Amino acid sequence: MKQEPGPFLSRFVVETAFALFTGAFGILIIKGALEFSVGWGDIGPEPGYFPFRVGILICLASLVNLVWAFIRHRTLAADTFLTAEQTRCVAAFAIPVVVLVGVTAVLGLYVATALYLLFTVGFIGRHRPSVTIALAVGTPVILFVLFEYVFLTPLLKGPLEHLLGWY
Amino acid sequence: MLDNLPLLLNGFSLAVSPYNIMLMMVGVFLGILVGVLPGLGAPNGVTLLMPLTFGMNPVSAIILLTSMYWGALYGGSTTSILFNIPGEPSSVATTFDGHPMAKAGRATEALTTAFVASGFGALFGVVVVTILSSWATRFALRFSPVEYFSVFMLAFGSFVAFGGGSPIKALVSLGLGFSWASIGMDTVSGSMRLTYGFNELSRGINLLVVVIGLYGIAELCQTMQASPGTVQPVATRLSPREVLRAVLAMPRYWIALLRSACIGVWMGITPGGPTAATFMSYGVGRRFSKAGARFGTGEPQGLVSSETADQAAGSAAMLPMLALGLPSSATAAVLLGGLMIWGLTPGPALFAERPDFVWGLIASMYVSNAVCVIMALTTVPLFAAVLRAPFNITGPLIVIVCLVGAWTVGSNRTDIAMVLAFGAVGYFMSRLDYPVAPLVLAMVLGDRTEDAFRQSMILAKGSIWIFWSNPLAGTIITVALLCFALPGFTALWRLARRQFLPPPVASGR
Structure with missing residues (x-):
């Protein structure tokens, strides 16, 4: 057992990895939504309308989180996620x-x-x-x-x- | 207002039976237990118990589950005060003054003050619910899908604007919840969405399974990593005389009690939730109370501020949940999911069709909070002992309880594996400060939001301006959109200030 609680994973790595994960999930949702029509039908939004936009929302937000992680790279890289x-x-x-x-x-x-x-x-x-x-x-x-x-x-x-x- | 009285009395006659009182005591006991144990909280506890209530009569079932909710709120205060561990997110503010009091040898006073303040907050909240419920149903009866969609957006927006952490992360959390909610059968067109050819996904993802993973397994992982059994408990013997003295001292804090109860009720009815209520009440108290300067050093008024607001918000949250189907906390969201499983549709019609259920619940809240105060005080030594049990025994036992709970949701093997996956996602989410409550809210409201939107579009023949077609919906949706935009504005504001005002200290780049 180690006595020294050395850093093992920096917060930057996990933060970017999770942003990529949510982004990939967003793409998966968009892909799933595209199996249906994502536009307007005769009686309003089609089945794919909502999931498609939710997928885009997840992707965009994940992108912002990713960029933000890189902007704050200095602080986050020094921050330990797990020793x-x-x-x-x-x-x-x-x-x-x-x-x-x-x-x-x-x-x-x-x-x-x-x-x-x-x-x-x-x-x-x-x-x-x-x-x-x-x-x-x-x-x-x-x-x-x-x-x-x-x-x-x-x-x-x-x-x-x-x-x-x-x- | 007075026309509610016969209904309430009828509710009492339903709720106050020996069987229901027993359920209350069981619920409160289990609630305090999950509130005290790390890794189990109110949302998760209610979720685990819910499958066992499917066969019960809905009035008894909701009494059991809400009692558990109240109990968990009290249990969260116990750990906050004695161990400096907030058992619930909403009892974080309780640690600020509660633990210093306990460390100074005033544990009994702190616990008694917290429980009595909670009891007062709850009572205040229930009275408001009782008075306002007729008015709220009349108000809600005017709601068409257009207003419902606006109110749902307001709920989501308030999480983004006032949730605390990063608004973008709250958006991701909302998005994940929405997408999980839309997996499975589409209620409007009947097509199978987002199943990617997996039969297991065609049933959709069960909210209860998600909650067990996100709150149970994830929090256990966090606890494992936080402190390997180095909690120093404070002495936990309660002397009846000190309890009595603390109770008699309570009327002195009447200003703090009333102020916090009002803040709590307001935050409970508007979708702010108990956690936001405690912090707001604590902040207001620190600024405006005469004792404000002593807040954070073991000041009973600080304790009163957070505890009263917490319970007042928790009770008041029942009003929008029943009248509009709008939960303002994760636990309320789970309870709402339960209502639908019992075949009850929340909304104004519920008050007309099932007055026994609604008023039975409201009446039970009066009784069960009294049960809570008594049980919370008498069981302090017992639960302090439970907390001192080594966590490498309680931890695995909680894991077993979570898996059993996941199985009982739908007797499905994939659910057990999903709990694990959601546990992993939840662990990273909470470690990276992604709020989890918006996800749960989006999962509960996702389908109804989408339906409300589609129905509005059918009414409007595709024109988005229907949301501004009447003052009520127009106001709500505008406020909701402002909520979503608020973090953007504040970020721009900060950026502009940095551009045009020289920084006080030159940065060292």
Whole structure:
């Protein structure tokens, strides 16, 4: 673990990247809108009218943000977006969440929850095994009782639940 | 004004049943919980709870969800005062005086003052809603699509003009919201828009999924990076005697209470929202109050200013939401989305067709805010303990709650993945100071704005001048356009001053 909180990403890089991202999204919207007529029909604006103009708005505003980022390059480049340590913290949080979502799609929400808590509480959080296991087992069980029986809103199930005969 | 009284009494008879009181307590409790926990706020909390209310009777459902909203506003104050962490954007101004008070050993006084001030603000807001609602519906009945479009534009414009940060970034945020709202079936022509051939997109993007991502996952990421568990809480024991003393001291602040409540109500009814209301009230208080010079050093009046305005705005925001379908905060926008899911169309017709719903809600606001003040005070030690739990346990649990919430919205696998995508977008947006509330507002109002525009155009046979065809719509749309133009004018003004007036200090380039 690094003690020195050195800059890892400058705000300038992220600011321009996000402006480019929103700009690209704007172009995507314009493209989608152009599948329809974007002008005036017999009874007023056609389906593409609104999205087309919204897309242009996003593009123009993104362009202004981009130019503005370059104008203020000196200040923004000196401004840290994330230090190395912060990046590590965010990644340690975000990557397990991404994996959790992937695993959920395959194994269902209950099993994925148990595995995720096992990993985050036990491995990343370094809590005692008793705490970890209590959380990893208790949480899905509580969720199961609450959602399957109390709220009657079944959650996503996977192969394990099917094996046990719960659908 | 008096003709509302029987309706209100009828509302009380509906709202004040043991079942509904229990729902209020559950809602307030959960609300304080989400207000206290980082990564969960009022918009997200209400969103997560909403799918569970689809099967409930709408009156009970709205009581549960609004109680949660009020509870979250109180919970946000608790964390602001004890931990210097604003649990909600609207409680940022509460930290200015609340935390210094707590640090000086006056935590009990600060909390009590904040809760009682909130309670007063809420009460003031509800009374105004009660008095004005008949008038507001009569006013709203005159609205045609032309006026609706103008009012929607005013709401968007006020975010651009008074949102604080960069107006261009607010525009991007609005644009993203509009475009997400138009994905899926077009209500006028029936064509599938912006789906790019993906079947998953033909249902459109669900607002609740967006809110869970933008407010839940994104804020968790921020919290993770901010402080790895180094919050220093202030002592949190409450002695009843001190509580009583703080309550008895409240009448001394009557000027601050009334002034802030009026500012709050004004900002709640006009689309300014609670966050803007707190800052405005705090600013006005600092300038005009006798105690103004002490603001920011632990002055109870500063606390009263922000808290009263916050709750007054939150309650008053129910009036435009019900009468016009115009939300002035992100949470109100989510609640509005809920109304539509329960099959209720907000607007003047709602008052005529479902008086039980409207007046049940208004009556419940009187009761639930009393519940709030009591519960907020009694649960302070409990929630202070919750906050001291290590965040590498509460964080993952909140993630699970968010994913479960995303699933319950529509039992759809893609929704869970979308929460993640919106979480990433939301993280960068809030880190780069893009405001998120305009996006939520645009998503809720996007379709209705477009419909109102198209219907106006059909009425006018394509002439844009219909928006100036009567004084009401003309005034509103002109003010709205001025709002959009205001940041441009101020930028030009600054530029001109820099051109023609020599700068006081030569820049070092």
